[in-house]
Amino acid sequence: MTISVADLIAAIPPDDDEEVREPLPALAHDPELQRVFAAISRRPVPVGALRRLWSLGGLQAQLAVAYGAYWVKGWFQNADARQRSLLETHVRAAVRLLSTMTYLRGTIMKIGQFLANVPDVVPDQIAEMLSRLYYQAPPMHYALLREHVHSELGADPEELFGEFDPTAFAAASLGQVHRARLKTGEEVAVKVQYPGIAQTICSDFRTLHALVLPLRLSKNWDNFKDQTADIRAVLERETDYEQEAENQRRARSLFTESDGIVVPRVFDRYCTKRVLTTEFIEGVHPPQWMKTNPPQELRDHFGALSYRAIWRMFFSGRSNYVDPHPGNFLILDDGRLAMIDFGCMRPYNDDEWDFCRQYRWTLLGREGYPVERLVRRGCMFKPDEAVDADQMRVIMEYNLWCWEPYLHDRVFDFGNGGFLRRGLDLLSEASKKRYTRGMPMVPLVSRQYFQTYSLMYLLRARFNVKRIGDEEARATGWDEMESS
Amino acid sequence: MRITAAEKTATLQRIRSAGRKLFSSRGFEATTTRDVAKAAGIAAGTLFNYFPTKESLAAGLVLDALAAAKAEWESKRREGEPLAETLFAYVAIGLRYLRPHRKYVRPVIDTAAMPIADDANGGRTSLAAQLVAPIDDVLSGAAGDVPPLAPQLFSTLHLGLLSAWAADTSPRQEQTLALVDHATRMFADWFCSQCERITMPADASQPLQNGS
Numbered sequence: 001m002t003i004s005v006a007d008l009i010a011a012i013p014p015d016d017d018e019e020v021r022e023p024l025p026a027l028a029h030d031p032e033l034q035r036v037f038a039a040i041s042r043r044p045v046p047v048g049a050l051r052r053l054w055s056l057g058g059l060q061a062q063l064a065v066a067y068g069a070y071w072v073k074g075w076f077q078n079a080d081a082r083q084r085s086l087l088e089t090h091v092r093a094a095v096r097l098l099s100t101m102t103y104l105r106g107t108i109m110k111i112g113q114f115l116a117n118v119p120d121v122v123p124d125q126i127a128e129m130l131s132r133l134y135y136q137a138p139p140m141h142y143a144l145l146r147e148h149v150h151s152e153l154g155a156d157p158e159e160l161f162g163e164f165d166p167t168a169f170a171a172a173s174l175g176q177v178h179r180a181r182l183k184t185g186e187e188v189a190v191k192v193q194y195p196g197i198a199q200t201i202c203s204d205f206r207t208l209h210a211l212v213l214p215l216r217l218s219k220n221w222d223n224f225k226d227q228t229a230d231i232r233a234v235l236e237r238e239t240d241y242e243q244e245a246e247n248q249r250r251a252r253s254l255f256t257e258s259d260g261i262v263v264p265r266v267f268d269r270y271c272t273k274r275v276l277t278t279e280f281i282e283g284v285h286p287p288q289w290m291k292t293n294p295p296q297e298l299r300d301h302f303g304a305l306s307y308r309a310i311w312r313m314f315f316s317g318r319s320n321y322v323d324p325h326p327g328n329f330l331i332l333d334d335g336r337l338a339m340i341d342f343g344c345m346r347p348y349n350d351d352e353w354d355f356c357r358q359y360r361w362t363l364l365g366r367e368g369y370p371v372e373r374l375v376r377r378g379c380m381f382k383p384d385e386a387v388d389a390d391q392m393r394v395i396m397e398y399n400l401w402c403w404e405p406y407l408h409d410r411v412f413d414f415g416n417g418g419f420l421r422r423g424l425d426l427l428s429e430a431s432k433k434r435y436t437r438g439m440p441m442v443p444l445v446s447r448q449y450f451q452t453y454s455l456m457y458l459l460r461a462r463f464n465v466k467r468i469g470d471e472e473a474r475a476t477g478w479d480e481m482e483s484s
Numbered sequence: 485m486r487i488t489a490a491e492k493t494a495t496l497q498r499i500r501s502a503g504r505k506l507f508s509s510r511g512f513e514a515t516t517t518r519d520v521a522k523a524a525g526i527a528a529g530t531l532f533n534y535f536p537t538k539e540s541l542a543a544g545l546v547l548d549a550l551a552a553a554k555a556e557w558e559s560k561r562r563e564g565e566p567l568a569e570t571l572f573a574y575v576a577i578g579l580r581y582l583r584p585h586r587k588y589v590r591p592v593i594d595t596a597a598m599p600i601a602d603d604a605n606g607g608r609t610s611l612a613a614q615l616v617a618p619i620d621d622v623l624s625g626a627a628g629d630v631p632p633l634a635p636q637l638f639s640t641l642h643l644g645l646l647s648a649w650a651a652d653t654s655p656r657q658e659q660t661l662a663l664v665d666h667a668t669r670m671f672a673d674w675f676c677s678q679c680e681r682i683t684m685p686a687d688a689s690q691p692l693q694n695g696s
Binding site for chain 2: 140141142143144146147148150151152194195196199273274
């Protein structure tokens, strides 16, 4: 039997031996959840690598012990009791997981955000809890926020702005967001970064290296280092709100009124490396919107808009929008879509850009670009280096999966969870077999594919992917450019 | 020759101004009392009528900044503010006012328990005692019987935070902000657990009396 992370999470036993007989409480009012939030709000972001490692280790140990306990207990339970027990342990595990991840914030929280989008990797109950990570992390208290803003912008928020709401309306992995009104009248969203979060990310990477130290012996160690360095560079850029402001200005210039895609304006006077002030947009995040049971036509509309926005930034912006999770999108009443976070952007260098063009041409069957050549280049194999046939198969299948929605000129149904599961299985197979060698950009590009398709799955959207992709490519003259 | 109070005050201001400039530009160690006296336009011996040591001059500057910070902190306290937030604001606003003196805070901390001249009325006090005085009232407002150890513990914690801040190399000392947050929450939790009147940490959010 293969043991997955989901099995382990699900296997955390109840705190006592009593069986669950009461119906599950509404999660929002769950006293345990409230208690966890109260506890978290008194804890700072742990900035030391050792403390973070300890937190992670604690969770892993819980999971490991829990697995054994559940497995043994399962032999003695009838099916119904077992199902109830499982449901309860899912909720309890979700609370614990949320507690740990919210505490760690930063990089680890991003893993939580990713897991929340993926069907069947984590149970539904846990996915619902994880989805809170988008905009419900505990806020800094106002005195801390005021001091941080004063330090960054030279005055207290109430002096800088015409109005400033001391209560955050959204909190995420790196910062929290407050509504405010400029003295000139514009409504704005002021994002303030948790102090010390940049160092937290550096700590996370030291931790990651410590945890995977045994891999150093493998032949792919150097490649692994390159890939993690690439991820680290993107996350470090994400801690720089001046960089994010620049990304947002660039993204805003890529869209026109007729696209139906809104990128909020940046107010430079109120921006620093730790504070970002942008136009406030009123809208609903996709998970909340889906609870209103919107018709298929609207789901398709917003799915297509999201897809176009992501690919516009690729083809026209020459950047990978690494983090297209639902918390970064807003659905507006007038049918437009807003994108509200541009921290996680990865620009392509010339070599990568050329590879991307060759990649697309190869997968679309353009003549003269053999698949093997593509795989060799993407996996950074030397021309005379022998490549294992199984490795070639897995990588090819995975790449075809990434492009599957794009390969045919017809409506693609993202509502089919089997598609996403297939991709995860391929990724899992590649990881287990250590077929991870590749260009440094590969992990982040993979993440973008999964996040994009997860968003489409969340929306249960159906639309012609190829038509949108081709339109975006044509608009930039991509197909006419020569590749090496 | 008899020196008037106005002349004494003017001399004091010149000494402080000269000390602030020299400590900041040359550094505390490289500045002598003779340098300060010369820059203030007084005889070397005259300076000692006002400040017995270089450290006490630096401490006086630091205490002035903290007094100004205290006034701002009091004006910014909000009704119903949790104890941890009140303590955070007290320390953080103090750091804000100490920023121009950051280069010579460390030697002042080293002599924190030592009595220093209070030039306004000739009395003597210590930095540690000055730091904790406003917090006495806050703690009394939050609990009827303040644990005897609490003021001393907070004073020690505060000095430690000042020390960390003086050595913090992060941009705008943002690591210290996180540390102050951690420390003040920890202290508030401990304080509440020690107080009979407040048994749960969540009670730290009980309204506090404004003004101290």
